[in-house]
Amino acid sequence: MSVAKNMNVPSAKKLHDGMIKSRTTRIGDFIIAAICFILMLLCLLPMLHVLACSLSSADALVKNEVFIIPKGWNIDAYATVLSTEKYVRSLGWTAILTLLCTLISIALTICAAYPLTYAELKGGRFVNFIILFTMYFSAGTIPSYLLLSRMSMLNTPYALIFPNCISVFNIIIMRSFFFGVPDSLREAAEIDGAGPIRVLVQVYLPLSLPVIATLSLFYAVGRWNGFSDALMYLKTSDSEKYWPIQLLLYNVIKNSTQTSEQAAQEGFFANGVSKTIQMATVMFATVPILLVYPWLQKYFVTGVTIGAVKG
Secondary structure (H helix, E strand, O other): OHHHHHHHHHHHHHHHHHHHHHHHHHHHHHHHHHHHHHHHHHHHHHHHHHHHHHOOOHHHHHOOOOOOOOOOOOOHHHHHHHHOHHHHHHHHHHHHHHHHHHHHHHHHHHHHHOHHHOOOOOOHHHHHHHHHHHHHOOOOHHHHHHHHHHOOOOOOOHHHHOOOOOOHHHHHHHHHHHHOOOHHHHHHHHHOOOOHHHHHHHHHHHHOHHHHHHHHHHHHHHHHHOOHHHHHHOOOHHHHHHOOHHHHHHHHHHHHHHOHHHHHHOOOHHHHHHHHHHHHHHHHHHHHHHOOHHHHHHHHHHHHHHHHHOO
16 A cells, blocks of 8 residues: 555646646746737827828827727728829839838749758859848949939939839748758759759749748838838939828828928817828828738748748
8 A cells, every 4th residue: 555655646736737837838828919919009090090180080099088099980091092093103102112122022032042942153252252241231222323324314214113122031032942942942953954043933933932022021011101211212203103192191291290380270170180191191101011911921931931941
């Protein structure tokens, strides 16, 4: 009996320790879930506030009665934005610009990363060094402006396309992903008579859809949200037709701020109308790019994790 009792003591102790670990694990999971929920609210509440303001009346905005629930529900701001030619034209131009820049950037990134996967590439180390050097040391804003001026690209859409059409960081991610493709696949294709371009098209690209989708998302978001280059390079009145939606939004807010004193003399009502239009414009500038994420989510996670650890 004493021997049996002694044999049951360790098993009971292990069971007790397991229950403590299980309870600790549940507490840890609860804390992590609570932190994630708080972070989600921090990201979601500003968007809900902007949406509520865009759907509220100007009088409610002036009285600061709007938080996340619209007051004096109306869609006049959206009707104003959609009926104004400059908003619609800028939104359409931004979509075309984003698509064009993304295609060019992905094509250049692939063309830059693929040759660097060949160990026998002459001067490959030097090319790698030059690419990394430009990542840490850039010419700066003034030399870039002077270069575009000498090339007669100022106040043209080319100033928004070519200066930032490729990213060194994205080249490194693409190259790391290509390094993860088994060499046996390339060797098998070369035995069948495939050249470098055919190997790229038939072997590497089909296997690289996750990283291509991920980098496409990076390029698209960067171009859609970019306005500083347009602010610097599009200065004449003739170039206003090339304003992206973010630059137009910047000017709307800037002009609204400058006219706030006049609005105060009119009983603050004009200021409320202006703020409602601002919020509607923000929604138009934000929602389209957010709709891209669900379509690329499955590729996004895979592309980031694999492209970051390979090589």
